[in-house]
Amino acid sequence: MREVDVIIIGAGAAGLMCAIEAAKRGRSVLVLDHANKAGKKILMSGGGRCNFTNYTVEAENYLSENAHFCKSALSRFTQWDFLAMVQAYEIPHHEREHGQLFCNETARDILNMLLNECHKLSVNIQLKTEIKSITKEAEQRFNVQGGDDTFRCESLVIATGGLSIPKMGATPFGYKIAQQFGLNVTATKAGLVPFTWQEADKQKFSALSGLALPASVSYQQQSFTENLLFTHRGLSGPVILQISSYWQEGGVVTVDLLPTLDLQQYLLDAQTEKVKLKLRNFLAQYLAKKLIPLFIADDLLELFVLDLSHKQIALITEKIQNWQFKPNGTEGYRTAEATVGGVDCNAISSKTLQANEVAGLYFVGEVLDVTGWLGGYNFQWAWSSGWCAGQYV
Numbered sequence: 001m002r003e004v005d006v007i008i009i010g011a012g013a014a015g016l017m018c019a020i021e022a023a024k025r026g027r028s029v030l031v032l033d034h035a036n037k038a039g040k041k042i043l044m045s046g047g048g049r050c051n052f053t054n055y056t057v058e059a060e061n062y063l064s065e066n067a068h069f070c071k072s073a074l075s076r077f078t079q080w081d082f083l084a085m086v087q088a089y090e091i092p093h094h095e096r097e098h099g100q101l102f103c104n105e106t107a108r109d110i111l112n113m114l115l116n117e118c119h120k121l122s123v124n125i126q127l128k129t130e131i132k133s134i135t136k137e138a139e140q141r142f143n144v145q146g147g148d149d150t151f152r153c154e155s156l157v158i159a160t161g162g163l164s165i166p167k168m169g170a171t172p173f174g175y176k177i178a179q180q181f182g183l184n185v186t187a188t189k190a191g192l193v194p195f196t197w198q199e200a201d202k203q204k205f206s207a208l209s210g211l212a213l214p215a216s217v218s219y220q221q222q223s224f225t226e227n228l229l230f231t232h233r234g235l236s237g238p239v240i241l242q243i244s245s246y247w248q249e250g251g252v253v254t255v256d257l258l259p260t261l262d263l264q265q266y267l268l269d270a271q272t273e274k275v276k277l278k279l280r281n282f283l284a285q286y287l288a289k290k291l292i293p294l295f296i297a298d299d300l301l302e303l304f305v306l307d308l309s310h311k312q313i314a315l316i317t318e319k320i321q322n323w324q325f326k327p328n329g330t331e332g333y334r335t336a337e338a339t340v341g342g343v344d345c346n347a348i349s350s351k352t353l354q355a356n357e358v359a360g361l362y363f364v365g366e367v368l369d370v371t372g373w374l375g376g377y378n379f380q381w382a383w384s385s386g387w388c389a390g391q392y393v
């Protein structure tokens with residue numbers, strides 16, 4: 001039986017940050033993970049460059065059944081605090097659109113920083129360890145059976161992440177532990193994930209595979225404007241990943257393929273200016289040629305803009321700026337960057353990340369029902385929640 005102050009299950013972003021903070025307070029910390037390497041998702045994130053945070057981080061950038069829950073942690077360990085760590089390690093980084101911060105060279109810089117801090121503070125990280133059981137034997141005493149060993153700790157932190165990319169070691173472990181201790185888990189689904197075509201759309205849009213264009217995509221009250229990508233499986237690109245987290249099975253999303261202009265007004269102005277172009281050539285000024293006939297019937301495209309009726313102009317605008325797209329589904333956890341839903345935040349203290357009814361049991365990172373937008377928000381949640389729990393475990 002090995003005894004430590006704190007056991008953290010999951011050597012990912014949130015678990016490592018929590019380990020560092022707990023060790024700074026003089027706690028003995030053991031991190032257990034079933035994977036053969038720590039921080040695999042950090043390494044694969046942001047196309048290998050890790051979008052580690054964002055210049056603007058607000059509660060509005062997160063989905064949760066408890067919309068206020070994330071505020072406390074995000075305000076106590078902010079994007080500026082994480083950036084200060086990155087700067088202290090002189091990790092070369094840069095800003096991309098929407099305030100997203102990326103490593104210049106490799107995501108490994110972020111992981112090395114975390115592992116180096118762990119090493120300096122004598123955090124023990126034990127990999128390739130299957131957790132067989134967790135039991136609570138008394139107030140603030142947990143027994144963890146991992147591999148061939150039994151460990152005992154005062155504080156137990158579950159940092160096992162969500163369900164996305166099972167190949168990288170994602171498991172529902174954290175949800176099972178929550179349920180074992182009587183905590184509710186909200187419904188989970190893949191988030192930040194491409195949509196797949198209905199069979200008929202698959203045929204129709206196959207010629208557009210690889211085409212990217214800016215678009216606005218809306219679902220219910222939520223709307224994003226970013227790039228959209230046609231693929232042979234469906235629709236992808238940042239704008240689709242963003243809206244996918246809000247989308248519900250069977251729902252219809254609205255797509256505006258010309259988000260920066262008012263097509264109806266452009267067509268009316270062209271008539272006033274007596275522009276002598278066929279509709280096909282007029283639209284080709286703004287949209288890829290191969291896309292146009294998939295949205296507008298050929299007989300309309302052959303008409304001169306001057307000859308279009310107001311009703312036809314309204315119809316053309318509707319087709320291009322109000323495309324009602326019904327996904328067949330999503331690509332699921334295989335390619336999702338996040339899991340929507342998770343351990344119910346109402347069962348957790350937003351200050352300490354401790355379960356309200358189970359002293360000594362903490363949940364941090366993506367295992368909780370807090371899902372960030374694309375743009376560095378999921379890592380910021382992992383850093384913030386891990387840091388906060390680290391002050392109390």
Ligand SMILES: Cc1cc2nc3c(=O)[nH]c(=O)nc-3n(C[C@H](O)[C@H](O)[C@H](O)COP(=O)(O)OP(=O)(O)OC[C@H]3O[C@@H](n4cnc5c(N)ncnc54)[C@H](O)[C@@H]3O)c2cc1C
Nearest residue numbers: 010012013014034045046051161169173365366376378379
């Ligand atoms: C392809 C991809 C790219 C991404 N890019 C970005 C990005 O650029 N910016 C951003 O903000 N977010 C990004 N994300 C999301 C981000 O990676 C996660 O939100 C973040 O890693 C969550 O941190 P975490 O510590 O909660 O969980 P994780 O980082 O997933 O860590 C969980 C750890 O728990 C371990 N574990 C799981 N189950 C068990 C078990 N049963 N027993 C023992 N150990 C277990 C896992 O092996 C893993 O090491 C990306 C995600 C993916 C999939």
